[in-house]
Amino acid sequence: MMGEVDLTFVDEMVGRVGRTADKVLEILQGLQSHYGYLPREALERVCATTEITPASIAGISTFYDQFRHSPAGKHIIRVCVGTACHVKGAEQVYDAFHRHLKIPAGGDTDPEGIFTVEKVACLGCCTLAPAVQIGEITYGHLTPDRVAGVLEDFLRHQEAAPARRGAEAVEDGQVEGELRIGLGSCCIARGSGRLNEALHNAIEETGIKAAVKRVGCVGMCHQTPLLEVVLPGRKTFLYARVEPEDARPIILRHFKAHGIARKVSNAVSGVLDEVLAGGDGDPVVRYSIDVRDRPVADFLGKQKHIATEHCGVIDPVDIDEYIGKGGFEALAKCRELEPRQIIGEVERSGLRGRGGAGYPTHLKWAAVNRAADDTRYVVCNGDEGDPGAFMDRMLMESYPYRIIEGLAIAARVVAARCGYFYIRAEYPLAIKRMTTAIERCRERGLLGELELQIVAGAGAFVCGEETALLASIMGERGMPRLRPPYPAVKGLWGRPTLINNVETYALVPWIIRNGGAAFAELGMATSKGTKVFALAGKVARGGLIEVPMGISIREVVEEIGGGIGSGLRFKAVQVGGPSGGCVPAKLGHIAVDYESLTAAGAIMGSGGLVVLDESDCMVDISRYFLEFTQNQSCGKCTFCRVGTRRMLDILERLCGGAGKKGDIEELQHLAMMVKQSSLCGLGKTAPNPVLSTIEHFRDEYEAHIAGRCPAGKCRALIRYSVTDECIGCTLCAQHCPVDAIEMRPYEKHEIDVEKCIRCDTCRKVCPEKAIRVE
């Protein structure tokens, strides 16, 4: 039993946040971070001291994934099970943590109470897949046998707890050049934070006059951490995958050391510095890449930066730099324009909502503009929840002012005095940067009368649905409701509300500055401009890309993405996440635009592109997405609440080797019913991944009924064995987490099928490709 809970924090929190019913999420988030969970006594205390009712607090605190009702371990391990992580073995990693920590079946915390293991829908670090977050540290490219090492590393880190240096430290005015490092979440996860520290240390030690500048996401997530050396009037150098120990040699290569003898305490290292800085063919060259290099040119060449304008150049929260590059000009221009003129410009641009459905933006704006109510609201939907999508996170982390400017323009059009940014809680950096940016805009008086607030989500995918999102802002369970009435007529607190996605707002300033016609020149007949995509999965060069509408799937995968990294065959692209579908390789020629993707059984969605190769099982992919939507269903309407569960039952049966004749037909029947009669977009689109995979890969479904998984993915349908190629190196036996392989040096090894848990570790470590999966 827990001891008595100290409730003084509750009173403090309530005093600080307020007592009205809409403050419930914020209060719960405060309690959760203070206590680590939501103690019953604390919740009751909240009810006793605020307008929040017991029914409301109980309903809300059990609706959102973020909240726990029982104490957790000291550290939380969040295993990302996003799409990219899933196809790269996240499930095996999750199992490995459970096994290694000896977590009892049905539980989530180890017996000592040190670690709690949770699944998280998507960390948005798709290029690091499979990724795991422990405390504040993100580990990428995990495998089951690296689990022990990662935990050890984390605990070591905890003990050391190095003091972090602020990124803003600039010494004086005489700067000879800039060192730009990406500080988006992906980059930080890949070590750019530590690199940042190393750079500062190296500068201090060498006395070099260089400024370290943090910039937003460059998009080349496959190459992170990236370091760009910018010397005025000279060529720019780009270094990829830079380690902290590379900081010093790189700096010395480009800058003249000033006080090196004074700063360096170790003579040997001083000598080494000179060698590295002077000589040809120095070891750091291997990190250097040039934008003229073929792969980099391919990655960047087809892109067009509008939402991501000045990508990799500007400091995300430096307001002067944003203003210096034309920021807030569009807003100023709009102050001179009538709302109908602004709407006209947006109409000319052909801009459609980037959140997924593609509704013409100007129509939405016009609807709110003419609504018969003086109080109106604007809302920015930053609840990007699709596993495999991280565009909005990157935009908020890298270009917060652009989004604020877009929203402020919209607020001017609809005469709203109050705006909300609803940002999912899994994006702490985005929340932090947006908060800072709003604060700075306010200080500069850029917002006029407009009041802006940030509401942090609490872990519910369905809150990306606009009516659910509005309910969540109002402090209710995030339950969607029937539309009409649309939010444009009846939104927040019953008032007309304009709600657009992050990317939509981010495109608006460019459109106003350059004219709608310039935007409409890009793209296709009905899909204008550009679209930001998160490219991940089995592609060689994953990352964040912004491309003109109409580019073909094949161009994206093969030219920008560099094809399949493993050398296996390109099988399909999953577009649009859990609401989307799989476009098979044979349809690679189709254009990326709203209508073509819909015709192919997918949807544009928010922009996740997960590339699949022939080792990916389409039935498993379908099961994966259904599991996700089923888990995220709000539970309101029968079709979604029960229908997706029953669809998942069938898919689990198929993947578990218990499929039977008629399952495909029953699955299709249910899918059609759920699609047709669910109340909101979540349910209406949840069957898409199932229907599109049945349409394009029906043979794989049939194979599963016959007891085979052609891709060798579904654990119940495959077995591992060792072939004659085995040289007896014992690596497999050493790495097997369940001792299913006996160590027999120089002899052919054997796998005990009974013990084997099909974690794939042996196949990954075998140097001779002697592990067969069938």
Added chain:
Amino acid sequence: MVRLTIDGRAVEVAAGTTILDAARKLGIVIPTMCFLEGCSPSTSCMICVVSVGASGKMVPACATVCEEGMEVRNDCAEVRAARVTALELLLSDHAGDCVGPCEVGCPAKMNIPEMIRRIVAGDMAGAIAVVKEDIALPAVLGRICPAPCEKVCRRNQLDEAVSICLLKRYAADADLAGGTPYLPSCAAAKGKSVAIVGAGPAGLAAAYYLTRRGYACTIFDERDKAGGSLRDGPGEDRLPHAVLDAEIAQIVRLGVTLKLNVRVGRDVSLDSLRGSFDGVFAAIGKTTAEAATEFGLKVTGKGVAVDGAYRVAGSNVFAGGDVIRNRQLAVRSAADGKEAAEAIDQYLSGAEVTGPEKAFNTRIGQLEPSEVEAFRQCASNAARQRVEGQAGLERAAAVAEAGRCLHCDCRKADACKLREYSQAYGVRAARYKGPRRPFRQESGHPEVIYESGKCIDCGLCVQIAAAAGEKLGLTFIGRGFNVRVAAPFDAPIADALKTAARRCAQACPTGALSLKKPV
């Protein structure tokens, strides 16, 4: 005003009217479960979906506002299919039996739990009335029935089945021992007659139920006493003749004519009976091909061939009991007699002859041990009553035994919308199988019982409790497939619903919230 059509019929309604209300104006009934006048539509159950416009978009009628020129379809295959699926999905996550497994297991489909509740309440007259709704010879069957009902009794999972058979015998014996044994009221005479051949359990039952329905019945039997196989089969120690005679006397007292010592096929031909009576019911017991031919019917397989409604194809002759199935199970024959009576009634009233309508029943099937524990709350913990030899139960023992019943039948079996629509739409309750919500029972509230396994998450009770100003009230706990309606902070329903309990139970479209005593 807004003009629209529903199933092709035009209607004009005020702006803001829902499709449901517009349909009502046309007299078109759209089924609803989660909708209740006075509450805001929760658009949860989706049974009210209708198809709208050329695209055939499915929308919930309860909350969708009519638009000018809207074309709504309520009566079409697509809408029907969607409703069937909605019901089948709800049933796949429904932990509740409409009627007790005992009733399902009883060949005569007797409402056993209701009989038991009458005995517990000391209402023995009520108990025998319930029994005789389905069993014409309960004192007899109470002695010889192999009691399939007890084999499926849920109490088996806790200790031992309730002694259903002895309770029925007690109800019947107590009734006969009293001065005025129970005689049901009969419908007004319909002016039609039925000849029943054979005075065994099937024939006697058919006579009893046909007489109650207002038909003049004559039983023919070749022997000198009625009772058929019941008279000699079980033996005097198991079934004393006095008991058999007493129950036959009750049937005769109802107005049945007995013609003994008449062998149909020899003394009188079947054809002449068919001519002089409006209908014939052949209940001549186990027979041979020769005997049947002499009687006037053909035997195939196990006996005389009849359709699902006990009818010999294309004739006014019906047959039941061992003559059609050779089971030699008295309760099965008695059930045949009762069901054939309904078929004969349909035939004689000119209706389609289908036999009794098969009631829609959900079946939980096997319960988890924790689930069956939930039932214990409403039952006594006493062990099963023991009797010596062929003895019956004394009154006190009967009441004690009846107290062991778990009351696993649904308290809202007759007022449940889920059951009503499932029956009407002919759904397959077991079409989708998978994990389901557990059976739970909360009986601590003085007025209502809450069984979350039967909840369809419509939230009417949540709304009603909130509107009533309940301090705790009810709320949705969790999300998605695992969402449940419950009181906040695991509080008991008794604390959550101080004033609104009755209204919540009355509004509940299923048996999830039910009143403890019928109103």
